[in-house]
Amino acid sequence: MTTELAGEPDFRGPATLEVAGRAFEVDVDLRGRSQPIDGIFRWYGRVRPHAELRDLLGESGNKTGFLSTETGSAAVTVGDIDFWGRYRVQGRSAPPYSLETDLHIHHQEEFVTDPAPADAALNRALAMIEPASLREQVTTDGGYVETLRDVRAPNPTMASRAMNNRGVAAIYEKIWRPFGVSMMGIGGLSMSAERAKAVTDLQLRGSQRVLDVASGPGNFTKFLSEHLTGDGLAVGFDISEAMIARAVRDNRGARAAYVRGDASHLPYAGGAFDAVCCYAALYLVPEPFRVVDELIRVLRPGGRIAIMTSCELGSAPMRTVVGVGSGRMGVRMFPKNQFTDIFDRAGMTDIEQEIRGLAQFVSATKQ
Ligand SMILES: C[S@@+](CC[C@H](N)C(=O)[O-])C[C@H]1O[C@@H](n2cnc3c(N)ncnc32)[C@H](O)[C@@H]1O
Secondary structure, three states: OOOOOOOOOOEEEEEEEEEOOEEEEEEEEEEEEEOOOOOOEEEEEEEOOOHHHHHHHOOOOOEEEEEEEOOEEEEEEEEEEOOOOOEEEEEEOOOOOOHHHHHHHHHHHHOOOOOHHHHHHHHHHHHOOOOHHHHHHOEOOOOOEEOOOOOOOOOOOHHHHHHOOHHHHHHHHHHHHHHHHHHOOOOOOOHHHHHHHHHHHHOOOOOOEEEEEOOOOOOOHHHHHOOOOOOOEEEEEEOOHHHHHHHHHHHOEOOEEEEEOOHHHOOOOOOOEEEEEEEOOOOOOOOHHHHHHHHHHOEEEEEEEEEEEEOOOOOHHHHHHHHHHHHHHOOOOOOOOHHHHHHHHOOOEEEEEEEEOOEEEEEEEOO
């Protein structure tokens, strides 16, 4: 085991280590991250020196067991001992500590110590809502623009239930999304590479206004906003209360604000945005073609659109296997030419498509 733990851990504190048929109260330092290649969350760390544990395991460790903290538990591999007498430990997938703690530290350190710029971004997002009469009815109490007061996000499929779940929203950016990407076989394209691709495809710059539709916890919105200057604004738009709450908590900023609404009826004037993005969502929504029409409608002439969605595989037997599995979860597979044809029929130009595994990235310019 060669894992290193430089810098601040994600979790530091007491834990119970069950190994070789015994339980030990230990102190641990743990941290984790999703690997860019396979998208799997791996966590690792150290058990502080513990005499009884050392008596049992000796120098080499090399045992599997169970590690629990107050907020979670997980299978663990206990490795060898380091120079300071600490056992190395590691595991994969859900870690034995709450990622809430991790995100909380992250939040405090990096974001919005002065709330005023984020509030200003929220007010600018509010000012964009059309018709103007709707603006009078919406609230901003939760730190986002709420256009669907008293209307809960619908829960018709397994996939939509997951998107509306607070637990999933909490782990979405770090675990769920990277895992989903690896399942779709987006070979070698990490989420940071996907974000960079979105910025390039949207040709983001200066004081543009960009709409990130189905923004989830804002994992793209904040990044897009960081490529804008001056009065630039990235609006993350999503229907899930859980996702929007997470976005406000983790990913608001001086040029990033969030709106809760239904992408089938975008509350914006035609041509309101310089760029429109919709990643990893069209395959989940019940009316994907209506949503695409809306994306095109709110884009100004000359503006750029970029979407990432599912793509059917070429061979008929594989299409059937993947189609049945995804259909059960509430995920739709689109033929290769579906969106290029839609953009073409809408008179768009510079249409580009990149297919990776079960995913397709399509971008275009509105005329
Ligand atoms: C898989 S997440 C995508 C998040 C982010 N764009 C990404 O690429 O990781 C899909 C999002 O679509 C949202 N969504 C589903 N139906 C929607 C609708 N009708 N209007 C707005 N958002 C919707 C869900 O709430 C969920 O947050």
